Amino acid sequence: MDRASYHSVIVSVSLAGKGVSIYCSVSALNLSGLTKLPVLISPSLEEARRELVIGLEARRLLVMVASCTVEYSGRTGSHLGEGERLVIVKGDGCILVHRGRDYQPVNWQPSGCIIQAQASNGTLVLKAVRPSPLESLTLVVKDVQFLGTFLLQDDAEFVLHASEEEMQRAIILQPDVIEQGFKILDFEKKVPPGFVDVYGVDTEGNTVVIEIKKDPAGFPVIKQLLEYLKYLQAPPGKKLRPMIVAPSIAKGAQPALAKSGIEFKQLTLQKAVAILQKYARSDQQALKSWL
Amino acid sequence: MDRASYHSVIVSVSLAGKGVSIYCSVSALNLSGLTKLPVLISPSLEEARRELVIGLEARRLLVMVASCTVEYSGRTGSHLGEGERLVIVKGDGCILVHRGRDYQPVNWQPSGCIIQAQASNGTLVLKAVRPSPLESLTLVVKDVQFLGTFLLQDDAEFVLHASEEEMQRAIILQPDVIEQGFKILDFEKKVPPGFVDVYGVDTEGNTVVIEIKKDPAGFPVIKQLLEYLKYLQAPPGKKLRPMIVAPSIAKGAQPALAKSGIEFKQLTLQKAVAILQKYARSDQQALKSWL
DNA sequence: GCCTAGGTCCCGTTG
DNA sequence: CAACGGGGCCTAGGC
Numbered sequence: 266m267d268r269a270s271y272h273s274v275i276v277s278v279s280l281a282g283k284g285v286s287i288y289c290s291v292s293a294l295n296l297s298g299l300t301k302l303p304v305l306i307s308p309s310l311e312e313a314r315r316e317l318v319i320g321l322e323a324r325r326l327l328v329m330v331a332s333c334t335v336e337y338s339g340r341t342g343s344h345l346g347e348g349e350r351l352v353i354v355k356g357d358g359c360i361l362v363h364r365g366r367d368y369q370p371v372n373w374q375p376s377g378c379i380i381q382a383q384a385s386n387g388t389l390v391l392k393a394v395r396p397s398p399l400e401s402l403t404l405v406v407k408d409v410q411f412l413g414t415f416l417l418q419d420d421a422e423f424v425l426h427a428s429e430e431e432m433q434r435a436i437i438l439q440p441d442v443i444e445q446g447f448k449i450l451d452f453e454k455k456v457p458p459g460f461v462d463v464y465g466v467d468t469e470g471n472t473v474v475i476e477i478k479k480d481p482a483g484f485p486v487i488k489q490l491l492e493y494l495k496y497l498q499a500p501p502g503k504k505l506r507p508m509i510v511a512p513s514i515a516k517g518a519q520p521a522l523a524k525s526g527i528e529f530k531q532l533t534l535q536k537a538v539a540i541l542q543k544y545a546r547s548d549q550q551a552l553k554s555w556l
Numbered sequence: 557m558d559r560a561s562y563h564s565v566i567v568s569v570s571l572a573g574k575g576v577s578i579y580c581s582v583s584a585l586n587l588s589g590l591t592k593l594p595v596l597i598s599p600s601l602e603e604a605r606r607e608l609v610i611g612l613e614a615r616r617l618l619v620m621v622a623s624c625t626v627e628y629s630g631r632t633g634s635h636l637g638e639g640e641r642l643v644i645v646k647g648d649g650c651i652l653v654h655r656g657r658d659y660q661p662v663n664w665q666p667s668g669c670i671i672q673a674q675a676s677n678g679t680l681v682l683k684a685v686r687p688s689p690l691e692s693l694t695l696v697v698k699d700v701q702f703l704g705t706f707l708l709q710d711d712a713e714f715v716l717h718a719s720e721e722e723m724q725r726a727i728i729l730q731p732d733v734i735e736q737g738f739k740i741l742d743f744e745k746k747v748p749p750g751f752v753d754v755y756g757v758d759t760e761g762n763t764v765v766i767e768i769k770k771d772p773a774g775f776p777v778i779k780q781l782l783e784y785l786k787y788l789q790a791p792p793g794k795k796l797r798p799m800i801v802a803p804s805i806a807k808g809a810q811p812a813l814a815k816s817g818i819e820f821k822q823l824t825l826q827k828a829v830a831i832l833q834k835y836a837r838s839d840q841q842a843l844k845s846w847l
Numbered sequence: 848g849c850c851t852a853g854g855t856c857c858c859g860t861t862g
Numbered sequence: 863c864a865a866c867g868g869g870g871c872c873t874a875g876g877c
Contacts, residue, residue: 304597304702326642326656328619330706340870341770341825342717348710351617353642357657365617365708366648368666369857375659375872397848400870411595413702415621417656419639426633429853455876459851479632479853483865516864534632631855660872666857688863691855720868750866770869774850807849 305412310389313409317354317382317391320414324356330411331404333391335362335372339400345371347407352391354380360393360402374402426538428479429462432510435537436463436475438544443510443530447473456496459489463510464497471504472497479534483515487525596703601680604700608645608673608682611705615647621702622695624682626653626663630691636662638698643682645671651684651693665693717829719770720753723801726828727754727766729835734801734821738764747787750780754801755788762795763788770825774806778816 305316313329320327329352335345350371351363359376374380374393383390389406433452440447446468454461463475474497476490490507499505508528522529596607604620611618620643626636641662642654650667665671665684674681680697724743731738737759745752754766765788767781781798790796799819813820 304595306595326621328621328642330617330619330704330708332709334712337870341719341722342829343870344715346712348712349706349708350710351619351644351706351708353654355654355657355659359657359659361659363644363646364710366646366650366667367858368646368650368652368664369871371714373659373870375870376657398870410706411704413621413704415640415642415701417621417640417642418623419641419655421625421637421639423662424635425855427853428632428855431632481864485866538633628855634855658873660856664855666855689855693855716870718868719870772849 303414305409308409308412310387310406310409311384313406313412314382314384314389316412316414317389321354321380321382323414323416326356326415326417327352327354328411328413328415329353329406329409331406332408332410333362333404333406336403336405337372337400338403339395340398343372349410352404354391354393358393360391362402362404372402374400378402426534428534429477431541432477432479432532432534432537433462435532435540436477436510439540440465442532442536442540443473443475443508456493458492458496461493461497467506469503470500471506472499473506473508475508475510475530477532478509478511480511481513481515481518482509482511482522482529483518484521486511487518487521487527490527491525594705596700599700599703601678601697601700602675604697604703605673605675605680607703607705608680612645612671612673614705614707617647617706617708618643618645619702619704619706620644620697620700622697623699623701624653624695624697627694627696628663628691629694630686631689634663640701643695645682645684649684651682653693653695663693665691669693717825719825720768722832723768723770723823723825723828724753726823726831727768727801730831731756733823733827733831734764734766734799747784749783749787752784752788758797760794761791762797763790764797764799766799766801766821768823769800769802771802772804772806773800773802773813773820774809775812777802778809778812778818781818782816 303316305312308316317327330349331352332347332349334347337343353361355376357376358378358380360374360378360380361370362372364371374395378393378395380393391404391406393402436442437449437452440449444467447465449463449465451464452462454464461474462477465473467473474490474493476486478486486509490509494505494507497505506528507526508530510530510532512531512533514522514529594607596603599607608618621640622643623638623640625638628634644652646667648667649669649671651665651669651671652661653663655662665686669684669686671682671684682695682697684693727733728740728743731740735758738756740754740756742755743753745755752765753768756764758764765781765784767777769777777800781800785796785798788796797819798817799821801821801823803822803824805813805820
């Protein structure tokens with residue numbers, strides 16, 4: 266089959282490995298873009314291997330439905346007996362093996378792998394080796410139901426309203442959200458055990474140490490904050506005010522909070538986003554008035 | 557197209573929404589199983605919607621390559637502009653939106669969602685709503701390159717050599733791996749802050765408190781173990797011997813380990829698996845001699 | 848390379 | 863229902 270014949274071949278369909286193919290003249294149809302869609306249905310293993318090699322070489326997205334076994338060996342090991350799975354190989358060298366249920370892949374390899382397809386003893390073997398940490402994923406494919414190779418045109422930006430970061434940005438943009446007159450001195454301030462999310466002073470000159478959580482604040486965050494306090498001190502005659510900023514307090518954590526002298530300031534992600542939007546608007550207005 | 561005509565239709569291919577279809581008589585071919593493979597190539601949005609509804613109803617695996625935008629709203633929110641993506645919907649009601657790169661989906665919804673496909677204003681809208689926590693994922697599909705619905709036959713068992721658990725089992729099966737004469741009293745022993753992995757006595761009658769890590773042991777595990785110790789005591793005249801069992805010690809953690817009086821016993825996952833296999837073999841032999 | 852922290856983490860178990 | 867820990871977690875950022 267000639268991959269370069271843009272106007273005569275749309276879909277190559279080989280049935281049950283018997284070399285039966287369906288060709289369709291497309292000269293009369295508006296099918297620009299379709300020629301980049303090789304789709305094999307029930308190809309022979311050798312046909313599938315050829316297509317995989319071409320797709321891997323071109324770093325296309327490979328989508329395969331096949332019966333296979335899967336072995337993983339590396340940080341630990343795993344074995345999965347034969348069954349039909351959805352196998353995805355992406356252009357950046359990652360691979361996902363999905364079963365018919367569950368959000369997570371049953372086996373996978375993150376991006377940066379060396380992936381190859383080889384014939385072996387009447388089966389098709391797909392190997393994905395990750396150099397560091399050294400680990401390898403091996404699929405022994407017995408039968409391919411479907412194999413498609415795609416080129417995804419996708420330049421869109423992904424925007425996530427990312428919880429903790431947005432809460433931090435909201436506090437930085439509008440420190441009043443913590444309390445009237447609160448001033449920020451630093452954020453992501455390094456202390457030996459980690460980083461203080463926000464660090465500032467109140468109107469009395471006391472040092473405020475803020476730990477932000479997007480989820481209900483529980484014991485771990487209290488411990489974390491107390492740990493940080495060991496390495497911080499207030500100016501002479503002033504106090505250290507440890508404070509947790511979160512949407513709520515976890516169920517059993519209230520007593521520990523009171524006992525440890527940590528303050529709690531409620532801030533929901535929603536409110537944080539609202540603040541950011543307000544500033545984005547005023548930024549826009551500032552920009553407008555500038556022009 | 558008649559889905560029930562097992563012997564006359566294999567693949568329905570509709571091109572660019574123009575209703576062009578390719579049919580192939582399969583009466584002469586051995587194609588059992590192929591009829592369960594409806595595959596649409598560049599269908600119209602309405603054709604795709606029909607197929608999606610049928611596939612969702614039948615709880616099949618849906619694999620779609622389409623140009624779409626994606627909105628997520630729930631625990632946080634996200635926006636993704638138009639672009640071509642691989643969309644997977646599984647029978648248990650989870651959905652994955654993958655871009656051409658990266659291991660992880662750009663958007664998703666875990667299993668247990670209510671998923672529906674509807675026509676809307678010349679577009680196809682795919683919605684996945686998760687009841688708790690309440691969150692929703694919305695795909696506005698502008699163009700479908702490919703849509704396949706599959707039924708994956710897969711009853712195989714997945715076996716993972718699961719790090720910490722296997723290390724614990726190895727110690728329980730063969731306590732000598734810790735030291736000669738070590739005897740186990742309990743495991744997963746409850747103390748207020750959590751669970752002690754393994755709890756036992758040495759030949760001198762001292763209490764040994766073991767925390768297992770599959771990764772290099774760092775500061776957090778030292779703290780955790782010291783926390784547990786507060787709630788444990790040795791018999792009169794005996795010592796408490798806190799011990800970390802792990803493949804190695806994290807770089808900076810050695811001094812803290814020495815200072816805190818915690819012992820370290822090296823155990824790699826590999827060795828643990830070897831022990832388990834030895835016992836599996838002896839189990840088999842015991843079974844054989846029994847028969 | 849190691850280590851730290853966050854994630855729409857997901858996922859199981861337990862209270 | 864919430865909370866807790868583990869994961870082949872993955873991923874990004876620092877050192």
